[in-house]
Amino acid sequence: MEKHPSGIKPETWLVSAGRPTEPGAPLNVPPILASNFIIGGGREYARGSGTPTWEALEAIVGGLEGGKAVAFASGLAAVAAVFDQLPVGAVVVIPEDCYQGVASLSARGAERGRWSVQRVAVDDTRGWIHASAAADLIWLESPSNPLLVVADLEAILAAARKPGAIVAVDNTFATPLNQQPLDLGATVSVQSATKFIGGHSDLLAGVVTTRDDGLWHALRKSRELTGATPGTFEAFLAVRGARTLALRLQRAQQTAMILAERLEGHPLVARVRYPGLPSHPTHGIARRVLKGFGTMISFDLLGGAEFADAVCRKVRLIRHATSLGAVESTMERRAAVPGQEHLPPSLLRLSVGIEDPDDLWADLDSAIRSGAL
Structure with missing residues (x-):
């Protein structure tokens, strides 16, 4: 080795x-x-x-x-x-x-x-x-x-x-x-x-x-x-x-923090799960054991499965797809996955990529607001 x-x-x-x-x-x-x-x-x-x-x-x-x-x-x-x-x-x-x-x-x-x-x-x-x-x-x-x-x-x-x-x-x-x-x-x-x-x-x-x-x-x-x-x-x-993991991770983590903070203040979001937020139940442990808070965000919408599915259909920059950790941002409703039915029905898992944070936020905010109509 x-x-x-x-x-x-x-x-x-x-x-x-x-x-x-x-x-x-x-x-x-x-x-x-x-x-x-x-x-x-x-x-x-x-x-x-x-x-x-x-x-x-x-x-x-x-x-x-x-x-x-x-x-x-x-x-x-x-x-x-x-x-x-x-x-x-x-x-x-x-x-x-x-x-x-x-x-x-x-x-x-x-x-x-x-x-x-x-x-x-x-x-x-x-x-x-x-x-x-x-x-x-x-x-x-x-x-x-x-x-x-x-x-x-x-x-x-x-x-x-x-x-x-x-x-x-x-x-x-x-x-x-x-x-x-x-x-x-x-x-x-x-x-x-x-x-x-x-x-x-x-x-x-x-x-x-x-x-x-x-x-x-x-x-x-x-x-x-x-x-x-x-x-x-x-x-x-x-x-x-x-070869580019460090650069990709640094950029995506920075963007994930921005999106998590904005989602936490969104009127149609019930809960944001991101270790970097002080409101996260294990934020104190995360600060101690992690060097960075990662690029993954899970958040619950103020609505049911149909609302969450509509949001996934309406995003344009963020891809409605499974998996994670790539240069492009992806999002899915995890309770729709076989074996994950026990999860909150409106929980969306977002893998943040390296796109511009403002563009991602505009896409996400628009999808959430139009999905509620």
Whole structure:
């Protein structure tokens, strides 16, 4: 693995890591479109040995997270590889508010007798500390999706836990620029590179990073045996996208704060969920554990599902689409997603992009006001 040079800031690492260094080599790692390699050089078949393109992505994210990374075909493939490490009969603890893929995967495993599942509120720090003593997998997500609750990772990750337990943090919303789970004591940090790492809504990829060498090898073996390998061109695009992560995140976070403050004062908005607002229930924790408040805003409209759906149809600059973390702003009503029906019916999740904040506000305000008619 490419080491993180002492004194190099993350913004510089994003640009410099994962590049060839040999004289005459290309400046960027190209997409290596090969499934097999000539025997004798240590690399024989891509599914088991990887490719230089995958390794460039792993070098960037691994160094950024402060560990060794394994790239996967998608964020959910990365999640599944972590769950794949569990013995039959394991105890799994996940947040009440979390990515629907994690909820579905854990529930399916429980139905088949693979493990038992407990759910704990993201902000129930005592509940997490208590559950950690007997859990085989503690799965944390902070900020959570889509309610944007921030967990007290410092306290939870410092708690005593069962020997051999895996403590995983889904770091997708925060990104490694805003949060360093491995430094706080997590076993693994998980990124859906589909989101902020790629940043352009044009790829599927996931990355798991750990400092446990044995677990790193086990994750690579899971990738090999399940065939959850990243596409070469997807890895190439993720590397290209990662180069601008710091700039994109800085701009989008600034805009998200502006929009959150304006939404909080809107007469047709009932509640704004953004960790950067002093009114947010876990704002104090967010100030302590996060370097930035992120680009995601969830807000509840003063109306029902039909009103929220109308707003989604009426936006023009903001795209009515799922997913997040890209250069373009997207928005959706999360309770319309299968498995998310328990959420407030008028809750909209907004992923803020890098557009001009005034243009985004004009679009959003107009859609809200016309949607109410």
